[in-house]
Amino acid sequence: MILGKASIRFDEAPYILGYASVVGKKEGEGPLGKLFDSVVEDPMFNGTSWEDAESKLQAQIAHYAIRKAGLNAGDIRYIYAGDLLGQLIATSFGLKDLNIPLFGLYGACSTMGESLSLGAMSVAGGFSEHTLCLTSSHFASAEKTFRFPLDYGTQRKFSATWTVTGGGGVVLGKTRSKARVTGITTGKIVDYGLKDKENMGACMAPAAADTIAQHFMDYSSKPEDYDKIITGDLGYIGQTILIDLLEEKGYDIKSNHMDCGIEIFDKDKQDTHAGASGCGCSASVLCSYILGEITKGAWKKVLFVPTGALFSPVTSNEGNSIPGIAHGVIIEHAS
């Protein structure tokens, strides 16, 4: 059922049949380390380049998620996937051997929200029995693409976040399980004119605030209706801005807000400054900690809002701003 301007409540909400997370060594050493399905010590993932490494990472996520759903690759009708690299090369090379029809997505670090939204529509609309939604990021391939080659040893600002090496995948379908995607609120591009590529949290916070406020309006709901409101990778700076912006709009999310970019690393011990980022940040935290709490019923209802900074080195060098986008997904415990 269509709600308000940007939301859907699914009449037949798709179930989460399986989910998996794979991360790198640093993520494995963080506070959530024990919850991931696999921690890979080799940053190259046995590949030949950073791009190849991320492809192999994404392939592993797909295989684990499909296996944990009790399915084979041949059972999956569609994949909705993307990554941060130009032309989605981690996705293209990582998933090609699966021989599954693919919709390539680009939502920057909001991709897990975008893939879950579209994947849920495909199942709820009767267009797919089983859909795989996944995304990944890799610290080294992202730094190479968006900032400086690692070899330069460039000093990072305290407002910068650390791109997660990792990712997550979710298989959606109609078979009963302990968690389901009950609704979505789709984000639009929000641009406050910010230009600092080492402060992505600030660039994304207005988009997160916009989507979350739109969600409350569309659903006629309030922050207390959710056990957790979870953003993707705002980090410490973005979180402060988000809470302020929503307070201005009349919503107090302080007591139940959580940000994956704050949870995945230990800021003090792991030298990650403003937190973590990357498509793989919210995806790997979703497919470990968050879905763990939901399936066991500790959290009954969560608003999951991956956040993306649509940062292009080209337009940024041309003096342009960094717009943001955020896609909301409601995930509920099912019994």
Add this chain to the structure above:
Amino acid sequence: MILGKASIRFDEAPYILGYASVVGKKEGEGPLGKLFDSVVEDPMFNGTSWEDAESKLQAQIAHYAIRKAGLNAGDIRYIYAGDLLGQLIATSFGLKDLNIPLFGLYGACSTMGESLSLGAMSVAGGFSEHTLCLTSSHFASAEKTFRFPLDYGTQRKFSATWTVTGGGGVVLGKTRSKARVTGITTGKIVDYGLKDKENMGACMAPAAADTIAQHFMDYSSKPEDYDKIITGDLGYIGQTILIDLLEEKGYDIKSNHMDCGIEIFDKDKQDTHAGASGCGCSASVLCSYILGEITKGAWKKVLFVPTGALFSPVTSNEGNSIPGIAHGVIIEHAS
């Protein structure tokens, strides 16, 4: 209704409420010049950079398509859009002022097929009243991204295609009109190991052959069931390969195959070598010539198959191949 491995036949097929094409000067001088809604003489589209030019192009397409559908921006529930540039910057900057929830897509030059597929699902599934599907490309922004800066004056191989400056947009909805999207066949990544970035037609032809053959199997149909089978931007070389590959699979499409990359330029007079390419190639030909023929009933049923080469300068320089993908959409005349 789900058909076979990769296809859907829509029980309630969405209608095409409006469509629009905008192109550059060279495209306007080609054989289809009179059919486009707007031919813009200034390659900068009054912008400040090639990226800005493409953003302004995409904004124009959106406005024309929405207006031709008799709607306002506020009536559109979702946009499904993308382009060839890193981080979809033509889309991000071009569409942000519309304030419409956006799903960013990357399917290289297959994007019009991908956006129509997902857009049709959103309407047919009851998740949207009006959905805008669009894409664009720009010769100069694409050359800069994928090949050499124009200023180098690099000589082009005869197997190379010319990236179209232009694009198209389609508004889908439930109101009766003269054309509708009745089904889709979603492509998977197909990689024959080809590496020549100046022969994209050869890189994409195997993906087109795969999707078209899959379509015939899923639908239990044959080439004669379609007035036209239209690929995106294979060009002359890719067309030959496609016809050969499908002949090997037992399908003869010679008599009703058409390629947008062959139609849009006059090869001899316009010095475009193997033909045209770019997301905007199939999108602009769809939103002028093809939908024109379908709405007036000259063509009753068309299989439209935009083709994408998932070419990344990064992985290509690392020695990797250029995989392809192609998404099929059935468009039928409605009376």
